[in-house]
Amino acid sequence: MADKVDIKHLEFAQAAAEEGQAATDQYGHSLVEFDPAAERRLRWKIDLVITPIICLLYLFCFIDRANIGNAALAGLKQDLSLEGYDYNVLLTVFYISYIIFEIPCNMACKLIGPGWFLPFLALCFGICSIGTAFVHSLGAACGVRFLLGKTLDQVCPLFDRSRSVRSGHAAWNRLLLFQVVSQRRAGISTVTCKCRRFPNAKSLTSQYITMAPLGGAFGGLLASAILKLSHFGGLHRWRMIFAIEGIITCGIALVAFAVLTDRPETARWLSEEEKKLAVARVKSERVGTTEVLDKLDVPKTLKGIFSPVTLLTGFIFLLNNITVQGMSFFLPTIVRSIYPDSTVISxxxxxxxPYVVGAFFTLMFPFLSWRFDRRVIFFIASSPLMIAGYAMFLGSIDSNVRYGATFLVASGAFAFGALCNAHVSANVVSDTARSAAIGTNVMIGNIGGMISTWSYLDRDAPNYHIGNGLNCASATLTLICSVLLLLWMKYDNKKRDGRDVDSQLVGLSTKQVQDLDWKHPGFRWRP
Known part of the structure; x- marks a missing residue:
C-alpha cells in the first residue's frame, strides 16, 4: 500500500484528528501510534510541494531587503545626493515599520490564513522593490522603504527570518504552521507549530533560513550580472537592480498563490487519510491540545509574548541581528574598504x-540541533566565531586578515535566525502562543536591525572601529546571555519535576488547562 496510510494506524489517527479530541494524556505522553512508513511518505510529499516555493520566496525577500547595500556601491548615494547620515536614515526607516507591524501582522496571518496572506504580501514587497527603482530623492526613497518594511516584515519568520519582509518573518512562521506539519524530517522544534519532535527530525526552518545568507551571496552575484547590462528599459545602474529583482519576486509570489495552503484540511494535494494523519501527528506532541489551530484569544497570546524564554531569546536575537543585518546592509561597503582599488563589480x-560559508553553517548548526534536540548549546557555540572575527577586524589592518574575518562572522551569525525561532516555537504549546512568541522574538530581534543601521558610519571609515567594536561587544553579550538562559531552563525544569500534576489540574476546565500553555505542570522547557 505505497500510497495509503496503514489501516490500523489510520484508526488511531482518525480518532485523534477529531475536533475536541486530545492525542496526549495530562502528562504530555502521546496516546496515538503512527505507521513510520506512512509518516515518511507524508513528510516527503509535503516537503516536495512546499519547500521549493518557500525557499524561493524567502530568498528574494532577503534580496529585496538587502539589495540597497549593492545599490549603494552602484551609485545610489550619488544619484540621490545622500550626505552625512542620510544613508543611515534611509536604512532606519525600513525598520520602523518592520518592528511596528511584526506582532499585528503575525496575528493577521493567523486570522486570514498564510496560504493567501503570504503570497499577497510577497507580491506587495516585489512591487515596492520595483518602485524603489524610480525614486529621485531621499524623501521618496524613505517612503518606499517604509512600505517595504511593512510588507517585508509581514512576509518573513518561522521561518524565520525573514529577514526581508519581516513583519512577514512572523508571518513566515505562521505559513509554516502547516507547511512543516510534516516536514520531511519532521521538525524537532522548528519555528512552526506543525512539527513533530522526532529525534530523527531535520528542521525545515534551517532549509528556508539558509536562504538569508544565500540571498546575500546570490544578491551580490545577481547585482554584478545586472550591472553588466547597459540598461533595462529606461533604467540604468542601481535602478536596474531594484527593478529586475522586484519583477522576479512578483513572479514567484503569483506561483505561491497556487501552491501554498493554510492547514492540512485545505491542502488539495493531500488525500483524506493523509490529512487525518497530519492533524493527529501535530496534536500528539502538544499536552492538553484538542485542536490543531486554536482560536485567537488573549490569554494564550500573552503567554506567548511574556514567556521568559521568548523574551530572553528575543534579546539574544536582537544582539545577533546587529551583526546579521549590519552585514546585509554594509558588507559591500566593508569589502570596498578592504579592497578600495578593485572595480565595483569585483x-x-x-x-x-562569506554568505556562502554562512549558509553552510546555517544548515550545519540547526542540523546538529535537530540531531541532539538542543538549541541553546549552539547559541553558545556560535558566539565565539563572531567574537574572533571582530577581534580580527579590530586588531589588524591587513586586507587578507580582515576579509578572512568576514567568513568567521558569517559562520557564527546566520544560524541564529533558525535557532532562535525554533527555540521560542519549541517552548510554547498552543498555536496562538506560538504565533505570538515568534512575532515577539522577531520584533525584539529587529530592534537589533535598527541599531545595525547606525553601526557603520562614513566618518568611521575605513577601519570602522566603532562598528566592529559594537559587534564584538554584542557577540560577547550573546554568549553570556545564552549561558544564563541554559542554566535557568535547567533549573526551572528541576523545580517542575517536583510538582504534582494531578493536584494542580483538579477543578480546571479544558479551556483553562489549555490556557495554561507553558505554565501547565506537565510542560517542560526544551533547551
Missing amino acids: QQLRSAP
Whole structure:
C-alpha cells in the first residue's frame, strides 16, 4: 500500500484528528501510534510541494531587503545626493515599520490564513522593490522603504527570518504552521507549530533560513550580472537592480498563490487519510491540545509574548541581528574598504563568498540541533566565531586578515535566525502562543536591525572601529546571555519535576488547562 496510510494506524489517527479530541494524556505522553512508513511518505510529499516555493520566496525577500547595500556601491548615494547620515536614515526607516507591524501582522496571518496572506504580501514587497527603482530623492526613497518594511516584515519568520519582509518573518512562521506539519524530517522544534519532535527530525526552518545568507551571496552575484547590462528599459545602474529583482519576486509570489495552503484540511494535494494523519501527528506532541489551530484569544497570546524564554531569546536575537543585518546592509561597503582599488563589480563579487560559508553553517548548526534536540548549546557555540572575527577586524589592518574575518562572522551569525525561532516555537504549546512568541522574538530581534543601521558610519571609515567594536561587544553579550538562559531552563525544569500534576489540574476546565500553555505542570522547557 505505497500510497495509503496503514489501516490500523489510520484508526488511531482518525480518532485523534477529531475536533475536541486530545492525542496526549495530562502528562504530555502521546496516546496515538503512527505507521513510520506512512509518516515518511507524508513528510516527503509535503516537503516536495512546499519547500521549493518557500525557499524561493524567502530568498528574494532577503534580496529585496538587502539589495540597497549593492545599490549603494552602484551609485545610489550619488544619484540621490545622500550626505552625512542620510544613508543611515534611509536604512532606519525600513525598520520602523518592520518592528511596528511584526506582532499585528503575525496575528493577521493567523486570522486570514498564510496560504493567501503570504503570497499577497510577497507580491506587495516585489512591487515596492520595483518602485524603489524610480525614486529621485531621499524623501521618496524613505517612503518606499517604509512600505517595504511593512510588507517585508509581514512576509518573513518561522521561518524565520525573514529577514526581508519581516513583519512577514512572523508571518513566515505562521505559513509554516502547516507547511512543516510534516516536514520531511519532521521538525524537532522548528519555528512552526506543525512539527513533530522526532529525534530523527531535520528542521525545515534551517532549509528556508539558509536562504538569508544565500540571498546575500546570490544578491551580490545577481547585482554584478545586472550591472553588466547597459540598461533595462529606461533604467540604468542601481535602478536596474531594484527593478529586475522586484519583477522576479512578483513572479514567484503569483506561483505561491497556487501552491501554498493554510492547514492540512485545505491542502488539495493531500488525500483524506493523509490529512487525518497530519492533524493527529501535530496534536500528539502538544499536552492538553484538542485542536490543531486554536482560536485567537488573549490569554494564550500573552503567554506567548511574556514567556521568559521568548523574551530572553528575543534579546539574544536582537544582539545577533546587529551583526546579521549590519552585514546585509554594509558588507559591500566593508569589502570596498578592504579592497578600495578593485572595480565595483569585483567588490560585489567579493561580498558573495562569506554568505556562502554562512549558509553552510546555517544548515550545519540547526542540523546538529535537530540531531541532539538542543538549541541553546549552539547559541553558545556560535558566539565565539563572531567574537574572533571582530577581534580580527579590530586588531589588524591587513586586507587578507580582515576579509578572512568576514567568513568567521558569517559562520557564527546566520544560524541564529533558525535557532532562535525554533527555540521560542519549541517552548510554547498552543498555536496562538506560538504565533505570538515568534512575532515577539522577531520584533525584539529587529530592534537589533535598527541599531545595525547606525553601526557603520562614513566618518568611521575605513577601519570602522566603532562598528566592529559594537559587534564584538554584542557577540560577547550573546554568549553570556545564552549561558544564563541554559542554566535557568535547567533549573526551572528541576523545580517542575517536583510538582504534582494531578493536584494542580483538579477543578480546571479544558479551556483553562489549555490556557495554561507553558505554565501547565506537565510542560517542560526544551533547551
